[in-house]
Every structure is written in C-alpha cells, then in structure tokens.
Amino acid sequence: MPHLAIDATCLPQYDKLDRPTRERLLAATRKFRELSLDALYAHPDLRIRSLPAGQDPRIRTFRISDSWTGVMLAPESGETFLLVHLLPRESADAWAKDQRHDVNTVMGTLERRDAAALEREEARRGAMDRAAGESAASGWDAPTPMRRAAGGSTVLSAPTTTATAPSPPAPASTTSGAAASGAELFAHVSDHELRRLGVDAEIVNFCRSLSTAEELRMWAAALPQDQYEVLSHLADGLSVERVLREVVEPRRPAVGAVATDDYDTAIRHTRERVIVVNDDREIEDVLAGEFNAWRIYLHPKQRDLAYRPRFRGPAKVSGGPGTGKTVVALHRVKYLAEHLPLGGRVLLTSFTNALVETLKRNLGLLVTAELLDDVDVITADKFAMDVVKEVSPEISFWPDHDVRGLFANVAGKHDLPWSGEFLFQEYKHVVMAHGLTTLEGYLDPDARRGRSTPLDVQQRRDVWHAIAEARARMRRTTRLPALELHAKATQLLEERAEKPYTNVVIDEAQDLHPAQWRTLRAAVPPGPNDLFIAGDNRQRIYDTTVSFKQLGITIVGRSYPLRVNYRTTTEILAWANEIMRGQSVAELGESAPEPAGSTRSVLQGEAPELYGAPDEATELAALAERVRRWLADGVAAGDICVATRTRGIRNTVTKELRNRGLPAVVFNAQEDTVTEQSESVRVTTMHSVKGLEFRAIAVVGVTAEALPQMERVTDAEIDQNQHEADLAAQRSLLYVACTRAREWLYVSWHGRPSSFLPV
Numbered sequence: 030m031p032h033l034a035i036d037a038t039c040l041p042q043y044d045k046l047d048r049p050t051r052e053r054l055l056a057a058t059r060k061f062r063e064l065s066l067d068a069l070y071a072h073p074d075l076r077i078r079s080l081p082a083g084q085d086p087r088i089r090t091f092r093i094s095d096s097w098t099g100v101m102l103a104p105e106s107g108e109t110f111l112l113v114h115l116l117p118r119e120s121a122d123a124w125a126k127d128q129r130h131d132v133n134t135v136m137g138t139l140e141r142r143d144a145a146a147l148e149r150e151e152a153r154r155g156a157m158d159r160a161a162g163e164s165a166a167s168g169w170d171a172p173t174p175m176r177r178a179a180g181g182s183t184v185l186s187a188p189t190t191t192a193t194a195p196s197p198p199a200p201a202s203t204t205s206g207a208a209a210s211g212a213e214l215f216a217h218v219s220d221h222e223l224r225r226l227g228v229d230a231e232i233v234n235f236c237r238s239l240s241t242a243e244e245l246r247m248w249a250a251a252l253p254q255d256q257y258e259v260l261s262h263l264a265d266g267l268s269v270e271r272v273l274r275e276v277v278e279p280r281r282p283a284v285g286a287v288a289t290d291d292y293d294t295a296i297r298h299t300r301e302r303v304i305v306v307n308d309d310r311e312i313e314d315v316l317a318g319e320f321n322a323w324r325i326y327l328h329p330k331q332r333d334l335a336y337r338p339r340f341r342g343p344a345k346v347s348g349g350p351g352t353g354k355t356v357v358a359l360h361r362v363k364y365l366a367e368h369l370p371l372g373g374r375v376l377l378t379s380f381t382n383a384l385v386e387t388l389k390r391n392l393g394l395l396v397t398a399e400l401l402d403d404v405d406v407i408t409a410d411k412f413a414m415d416v417v418k419e420v421s422p423e424i425s426f427w428p429d430h431d432v433r434g435l436f437a438n439v440a441g442k443h444d445l446p447w448s449g450e451f452l453f454q455e456y457k458h459v460v461m462a463h464g465l466t467t468l469e470g471y472l473d474p475d476a477r478r479g480r481s482t483p484l485d486v487q488q489r490r491d492v493w494h495a496i497a498e499a500r501a502r503m504r505r506t507t508r509l510p511a512l513e514l515h516a517k518a519t520q521l522l523e524e525r526a527e528k529p530y531t532n533v534v535i536d537e538a539q540d541l542h543p544a545q546w547r548t549l550r551a552a553v554p555p556g557p558n559d560l561f562i563a564g565d566n567r568q569r570i571y572d573t574t575v576s577f578k579q580l581g582i583t584i585v586g587r588s589y590p591l592r593v594n595y596r597t598t599t600e601i602l603a604w605a606n607e608i609m610r611g612q613s614v615a616e617l618g619e620s621a622p623e624p625a626g627s628t629r630s631v632l633q634g635e636a637p638e639l640y641g642a643p644d645e646a647t648e649l650a651a652l653a654e655r656v657r658r659w660l661a662d663g664v665a666a667g668d669i670c671v672a673t674r675t676r677g678i679r680n681t682v683t684k685e686l687r688n689r690g691l692p693a694v695v696f697n698a699q700e701d702t703v704t705e706q707s708e709s710v711r712v713t714t715m716h717s718v719k720g721l722e723f724r725a726i727a728v729v730g731v732t733a734e735a736l737p738q739m740e741r742v743t744d745a746e747i748d749q750n751q752h753e754a755d756l757a758a759q760r761s762l763l764y765v766a767c768t769r770a771r772e773w774l775y776v777s778w779h780g781r782p783s784s785f786l787p788v
Contacts, residue, residue, distance in 0.1 A: 031069060031108040033061040034296050034305045036141075037595060037631050038254075041772050042115035044724055045663055050094045054115070057093060061110055077103075083126035084144040087292070088113075090121055100125045102139075102292065109293045111303065113141065132295040133255055135227030137282035139295040139303070140253035147235060147251060154238055214239040214264055222269045226259045226277055236260055249599050250633045254302065255280065258629050261603075275592075300329050301593050302631045327360055328353070334589055335360035338368075343560035343577075344587040345538075347617045349628030350605075350768035351596030354563040355720070358536045359392055361561050365532045366400040373531035376552060377406045380537045383697075384720040385411075388536065405530075409545045410511050412552070413518035416529075417509070420521060427508035439499045445491065451482075451747045456496050458751065461512040462543045462573070464519075468493050479574075481749040515544040522551035537720055538564030539617055542573045546580050564617045567609060570719060570762045574754070577618035584618065596722055598634035601774045605637075605767045607787030612757060637767070637774040639788055645730075648779040649682065652729050653689045655775050656710055659725050664773075666692050667707030668724035672715045672766045674735040682729060683712045715766040726770035728763070729777050736763055736783035760785050 046054065057075060070077050076092040089103045098121035102111040116124055127145035132138075215223070215236055223233045232252060239245050242264040249257055255276075262272045280301075287294050296303055327335055334346055335357045346357050358377070365375050377392065379385050389406045396404075405412075410426075417424050436456065437449025445452075459480065465471050471493045472486060484492060503513055522528065530553045535541070541549075553559045560582065577584055594602055606628075638655070642648035652671065659669055671686075671693075673679045679695060686693035696713035715728070737759040745752040763785050767774055782788055 031061050031064070031066055031110060032305065033058055034109055034111045034303050036111055036113045037302050037304060038633065039112060039114045041632060041634065041724075044668065044772075046097065046115070050097050054093050054097075054099070057091065057099070058112075066108065079103075080122060080126050084129040087130065088125050088128065090125060100128075102130055102296075104293055105290065109296050109305070111139070111296050130292070131229070131253065132287055132289050132291065133227050133229075133253065134286060134289055135225070136255050136277055136280040137287035137295060138255050138280055138299040139292065140255055142232075142253045143251035147231065150235070213237060214241060214245065215260070218263055218269060223259075226263075226269065226272055228256050228259055229253075232256050232260075246600070246603055246636075254631070261629075327356065328593070328595075330589075331357045331591070332360070336364050339557050340561075340587055341557055342555070342587065343562060343582050343584050344589070345562040345564075345584045345617060346589050346591060347563070347565055348591030349565055349567060349594060350602070350765075351594035351630070351722075352565075352591035352628060353593075353595060354565065354591060355388070355536050357591075358534050358561065358563045359388065359395055362392060362404060362534050363395050363400070365534070365558065365561075366396055366403050369403055369531055373403065374529065375404045376412065376530045376533045376549075377404055378409050378412065378533070378535055378549065379720065380408065380540050381717075381719065382408060383717065384537060387721065409535075409541060409549060410514065413511070413514040413545070413548050416518040416521055416548075417514055423507045424514075425508050426514070427503070427506070427510045429510060432503075432510045435499050435502060436495075439495050439502075443491075443495055445495060447492065448747065450743070452492065452495055452499070454743060454748060454751055455480075455492055456499070457512065457542075458573070460496055461516065463579070464516070464544070464547060479750055481751075482747065512542065512544045515542075515548045519544070519547040519551045522548065528552060528554050532558055532561070534561045534563075536563050537568075538562045539566050539569040540564075540571045540573070541575065542571075543575055543580060546575060546582070550580060550582060562617070566614050566617050568719070568761060568765045568768075570716065570758055570765055574615075575618050582618065588616075592628055594628050594630040595632070596771050597630055597768055598632045598772060599630040600634055600636040601770050602628065602630045602768065604774070604787065605764055608760060608764045608767065608785055610787070612760065632771075634772050637776055639786075640775070640777040641782060641788075642777060642779040645779045648729065648777050649685045652682065652727055652775075652777060653686055653691060655727060656686065656691055657689075659773065660691075664725050666710050669710045669727075670696070670718060670721070670723040670725070670769065671710060671712045671727045671729060672718045672769070673712070673728075673730050674715055674738060675730075676714060678730045678735070679712050679714055686710065686712070715762050718769050719765055722769050722771055724771050725773040725775070726767070727775040727777070728766045731763065731776055731778040731783045731786060733781035733783055736760075736785050 043051070043054075060069060060072060060075065064072065069075065074092065077089050078091075079086065079089055085102075087102050087105060089101050091099045091101065093099050093115070096118055098116055098118045099112060100114040100116060100121055102113055104110065113128075113130075114121075114124065127143050128141055129144035130139055130141050133140050220233050223236070224230075228236070235252075236245070239248075242261070245257075245260055245264050249261075252260070259272055259276055262276060263269070267275075282294075282298050284294075287298060297305055331353050334344075346354050348354050362375055362377050369375065377388055379388055385406055385408050392404065392406065393401060407415075414424070414426065433449060433453050436452040439445075440447060440449040440452055459465070459477055460471065463470070463476060465476060468490065470476060472489055477484065477489075500513070503509060509517070528551070533549055533553045535549060549560070562584070597605075640648070640651055642651060656669060656671070660666060671682055673682055683693045683695050692709040693712055694707075694709040696711035696717060711723075718726075737756050741759065742755040743751040763783070767776065776786070778786070
C-alpha cells in the first residue's frame with residue numbers, strides 16, 4: 030500500500046488554509062494509505078495529474094479544493110509519495126514546473142532546486158560573459174546595476190523563484206579544482222572539496238559566480254537545501270573539515286550509499302525535513318493538531334532524547350530558537366508520566382505564567398486527562414511560594430523594585446560609600462547566587478569571583494552587615510522577594526525525607542537564578558531521570574549566570590545540542606544571528622563556550638523587512654500599514670504580534686492601532702495566555718513574547734535610546750562585568766523578540782537605530 034511523507038518546508042502554507050480546506054486535505058491524505066496505486070491515480074476527487082512540461086517528470090499535482098492544489102513527488106520505485114507544497118490553484122502549475130528533485134548521493138538525502146531559475150541564471154551569465162568580451166574588445170565598460178530603496182527605508186527581500194531570479198555578478202574564469210579569482214566567495218575551496226561535501230557539478234559551477242555571502246542568501250530558496258547549508262557554512266568561514274564533520278557526516282546513511290534513482294530510500298532518509306506518517310492519528314497530529322507539526326512532531330534525535338528509558342542523572346537539551354527544545358521537554362513529560370511509580374508526580378516548570386499556560390495547553394494535547402493529573406505545570410516561583418505557604422500561610426510576594434528601595438534605604442541610613450543598587454547587586458549575584466549564610470562565607474576569596482569592583486576585608490564586612498540588616502527587615506514582614514522565597518523553600522525541602530516529585534522537567538532554563546535552581550534540585554531525590562533541562566544561553570534575557578557544578582547538578586556525558594530549526598525561516602534566522610555576531614556565549618550551566626556548530630532552518634521564506642522612520646508618528650503609521658497588509662494577505666489577527674521595549678510604548682502602539690481601526694489588545698505574559706482563537710493583534714513587550722511564536726512579528730521602536738535601555742544597565746563604576754552582562758542581556762532580548770517570527774519579521778525604528786541592529 031502507498032505511504033505518504035510530508036516535507037516540513039510546505040507546512041507554513043497549512044496555516045493559510047481555512048478549516049474546510051484543512052479537512053479536505055486531511056481526507057485526501059487518508060486516501061494515500063487506504064487505496065492502491067491504481068485506485069489513487071483513478072480517484073475522481075483527487076485528480077492526480079502530471080505536468081505537460083516540467084523540470085521533473087515525477088512531480089504530480091492533486092486537487093484539495095476548488096482553490097487549493099497539492100504538489101507531490103510520485104514514486105517511480107517504492108510506494109512513498111512526498112507532499113512538497115500546498116499552493117493556490119492558479120499558481121501551483123507555475124511553481125511545480127520549475128522544480129526538480131534529486132538524490133544527494135554523498136548525504137543520501139532528497140533535495141529540491143528551482144531548476145528553471147538556475148538555468149535562466151546560467152543563460153544570463155553566459156550572455157553577460159559574451160557582452161563583457163565584446164565590451165573589452167571595444168573599450169566600453171558596461172554599467173553596474175544598482176538597487177535603491179524608497180522612502181529612506183532599508184528593505185531586505187527574498188528572491189522569488191517563480192519569476193525572475195536575482196542576478197549575481199558574472200563569474201570570474203576558474204580552472205577545475207581551484208578558484209582563480211580572489212573576489213570569489215568560495216575561492217578558498219576547490220571543486221574537489223565541494224564535491225566531497227555533497228555539492229554537485231551544477232551547483233559547483235553556479236557558486237563560482239558568487240562574490241558575497243549576501244548573494245548566496247538571496248539564492249537560498251532556489252538551491253538544493255543540504256547543499257545550500259554546506260555553502261552557507263563555508264561562506265561564514267567554517268573549514269571544509271568542520272563542515273564535513275558537522276553537516277555532511279551526520280546525514281550519511283548507515284546503510285550505505287543511496288542510488289541516484291532510489292527516491293523512496295532518500296525520502297525516508299531525509300529525516301530533518303521529511304515526516305513519514307504511518308497512520309491516521311499521526312497525520313492528524315501533523316496536519317490537524319492545534320499546534321503545528323514542528324511543535325509536536327519529533328524527529329529521530331528528538332525522539333531518542335524524549336523517550337530514552339533512562340538517564341543516569343540530570344540531562345540537558347540545548348539549542349537555538351525553534352530547534353524543538355520545548356517539544357522534547359513536553360514529550361519527556363509524557364514519557365515520565367506514563368512510567369511513574371505508584372504515588373509519583375512530575376513537575377514541569379518554566380519562567381513566566383504565559384509560558385506555563387502554553388505548556389499546559391500543549392501538554393493536554395499529548396497526554397490523557399488521567400496522566401495530566403500526575404503532572405504539576407507551574408512556575409518555579411509559584412512552586413517555592415506553595416512550599417513556603419505550607420508552613421507560613423500569611424506569606425506574600427515582594428516585587429524586586431520595592432526590594433531595591435529597601436537597599437537604598439539601608440545604604441543611606443548607614444552612610445555607606447556604596448549605592449543601594451550596588452548592595453542589591455551584591456545581594457543578588459553573590460550572597461543569594463552562592464547561597465551564603467555566614468560572614469565567613471562572604472569573606473571567602475572565591476565568593477566574589479566574577480565581580481569587578483574590589484572590596485577589602487573590612488569593606489566586605491560592612492557590605493555583609495548592610496545586606497544582613499536588609500534581609501532581617503524582609504523577614505520581619507509577611508512579604509518575601511522571590512530569592513528569599515526560594516532560599517526558604519530550599520531549606521524546607523531539604524529537611525523533608527520525602528520529596529514532592531519523582532521527576533522535574535525545566536523549560537526555558539537559561540533565565541533561572543541559582544536560588545531557583547536550588548529549589549528545583551531539592552524538589553526531587555537525586556538519581557536516574559531526576560532532572561531534564563531545556564534551554565539556550567543565546568536567549569538569556571536576565572542578568573544571572575549559573576554553574577551546574579556549584580549547584581550539585583552533574584550533566585557530564587548527558588548534554589545534547591539540537592541544531593535544526595523547524596519554526597523560523599532561514600532568512601529570518603540568518604538575519605537575527607547577526608544581532609549576536611561577535612558575542613561570547615557560554616554553554617548552559619557551564620563557563621565553557623557553547624559547543625561548536627550553528628543552528629540551521631529547514632524553512633525558507635521572505636527576509637526581514639526593516640524600516641527607519643524620521644519620527645515616531647511616521648513609524649507608527651508604517652506599522653499600522655504593515656499590519657493591515659498582513660491581514661489583507663490572510664494572516665489571522667491572532668497570528669500577528671507587535672513587540673516593544675517598554676510597557677509605555679506598548680500602550681501607545683495599542684492605542685494607535687485601534688485608532689486606525691485595527692483589532693489590537695495588550696498582552697501581559699504574567700496574566701494572559703496565548704490561544705489560537707484570538708481575533709486581535711497582540712501588542713506586548715519583548716520580555717512577554719519570550720517563549721512564544723507567531724506567524725508574523727513586528728518589533729518596533731528599536732531605537733538607540735531603547736536598546737540598550739541604559740537605566741536598566743548596571744553602571745560600569747558599580748561593576749564592569751555586570752555592566753557588560755546587562756548589555757548582553759538586552760542584546761539577547763532583541764534576538765529573542767525577532768526569532769519569535771515564523772514567517773514574517775518587520776523591524777522598525779525612528780531616529781537613530783539601536784546599535785544592536787545589523788543594519
């Protein structure tokens with residue numbers, strides 16, 4: 030019987046289908062498992078047909094509805110069909126006739142290229158070569174094409190592969206095996222080395238015409254996916270051997286080489302982009318689930334981690350945006366809940382209420398209500414409060430901004446030479462970070478490691494006594510700040526013979542303070558499968574650092590990086606990565622640099638749109654027009670989010686959009702949850718959008734004054750290292766906001782743009 034596989038690159042189109050069309054698509058996919066090949070081709074509703082003239086004779090189209098068409102690769106051998114695109118009926122044939130699928134014999138994967146665009150470019154380059162020769166003979170220099178952006182804006186746009194392709198400069202002449210031109214992007218890589226990395230002869234010839242990495246990125250949608258990844262890493266400066274080790278070798282099939290005509294095997298081996306569905310439940314999970322395939326579907330490496338029967342101790346999964354860390358964490362909870370001992374419980378925790386509510390909703394789609402009863406999904410702060418309230422029911426929460434005022438009061442009362450902010454930073458990053466309870470502990474030479482402001486022994490004594498007084502005042506009230514709650518909760522949990530949880534799963538782990546980690550460590554007895562940690566230090570938007578070793582959390586040999594992004598397009602991810610260029614990023618929970626290797630995306634789309642306005646009013650008007658165009662293009666209001674640096678700007682944007690007749694609502698991460706049914710555009714802060722995702726994101730007000738927001742940055746005179754850490758956290762905040770976008774990213778500012786922007 031036939032099988033159906035789905036290319037993940039077509040899944041963003043699924044969001045554009047209305048509910049009746051989605052149901053028709055689901056019904057159509059069932060037929061691929063229910064009918065024989067002959068019956069499929071003869072089915073009157075599917076209307077499967079080949080193209081009269083196309084680059085690839087294996088491509089077929091089939092009818093989904095009167096308005097939508099599916100494009101698939103039909104098998105010549107085997108019975109596996111591959112769904113590669115969903116398109117409006119009027120554009121399906123034009124797109125499909127230009128595409129060609131080939132087996133990459135080095136990596137054993139199936140790749141798609143826009144063969145027509147590449148052929149047109151080859152012809153154009155030939156014409157330019159001939160014209161250049163004629164110009165040289167006549168002594169005339171041909172003019173260089175120029176691009177100009179209107180309105181003072183900077184717009185980056187992805188090339189179309191269904192019309193005229195972009196035009197890179199004419200290639201310099203090369204000899205086989207080595208590049209002859211120093212201006213050539215890949216002059217340092219021989220033809221032999223490119224072929225060794227899986228780049229075929231056509232693409233080797235093509236890439237010799239490229240001079241810049243930007244030209245390469247413009248061609249991303251047209252080039253074979255795996256070959257483009259190889260070329261992009263080489264363009265970023267990675268060595269041939271490293272690309273071979275990190276990109277090519279992990280893809281090579283264990284069964285040996287895949288023949289050029291063995292499409293069935295190649296489809297099944299393309300595990301990072303292709304989902305092979307085996308039954309109705311799985312196809313419904315992939316296509317009809319409330320959260321899309323890249324959010325619930327586990328690729329082989331992810332499934333191995335989520336459903337591994339036993340880790341000998343704490344395990345960590347790290348990776349860039351959209352690599353599936355949360356997906357793995359959710360499935361890990363499912364596995365643990367299914368294998369709980371009698372009376373066992375699982376804690377799933379994240380950083381904010383909004384993230385927790387999203388986890389609850391998505392976990393409910395994976396597990397039964399009976400299993401869900403054995404899982405607590407709460408923030409780490411809520412857990413600490415619950416533990417403390419068991420013995421002190423009167424305790425309430427004391428916000429950090431009030432705590433800062435307390436330290437300012439203590440500093441003034443004692444006429445100390447340090448500000449209240451300095452005392453608060455010592456309290457947060459030294460005393461509470463290291464769990465210090467005595468003066469002797471604070472006097473230890475290693476206690477202030479990493480702090481750049483030196484203190485002699487007497488100064489340490491004075492600082493300690495001031496902090497001790499502030500903490501004593503806290504304890505005399507019925508309010509406690511978060512760090513004190515966690516210190517008390519840790520003490521209570523360590524005194525318990527029976528811990529409240531059998532397993533703890535931690536999502537968005539990079540922003541937890543060491544005091545929060547101690548609470549979570551004390552919540553579960555040490556042993557196999559005790560802690561499962563998911564996070565990414567590139568997305569750390571708060572000013573804390575953590576050492577797992579100091580916390581007694583040993584993950585040596587149980588740390589697993591994820592490298593494939595299933596959410597954000599290549600174009601958005603590549604641009605956002607420029608925000609972090611040159612930044613030193615440590616491995617989660619460690620002081621060592623993060624493991625070598627970069628995140629890559631399986632999705633392609635439009636590059637970010639950037640707009641610099643002369644003033645705020647013009648910027649807001651342009652934002653309203655951008656939102657209006659998204660809505661007109663069929664993007665649901667609930668799939669659009671506007672992110673701002675501050676609450677004040679958030680409120681201004683919301684009012685402006687409403688005044689212009691656009692549905693807009695303020696989203697508060699501490700109170701609101703994200704649902705698919707929202708009929709309004711959400712407007713929120715960059716902090717609140719953390720961990721969420723939307724089809725379209727507008728990040729506005731990215732000015733030099735807003736990012737970095739210097740009043741949120743520790744003065745360098747107080748502590749230079751903390752000053753730099755605060756700046757890095759704000760840079761990461763912009764990176765996080767931009768990588769929430771799945772398909773469209775719009776970034777704007779007025780006046781001077783932020784220095785963090787790669788513009």
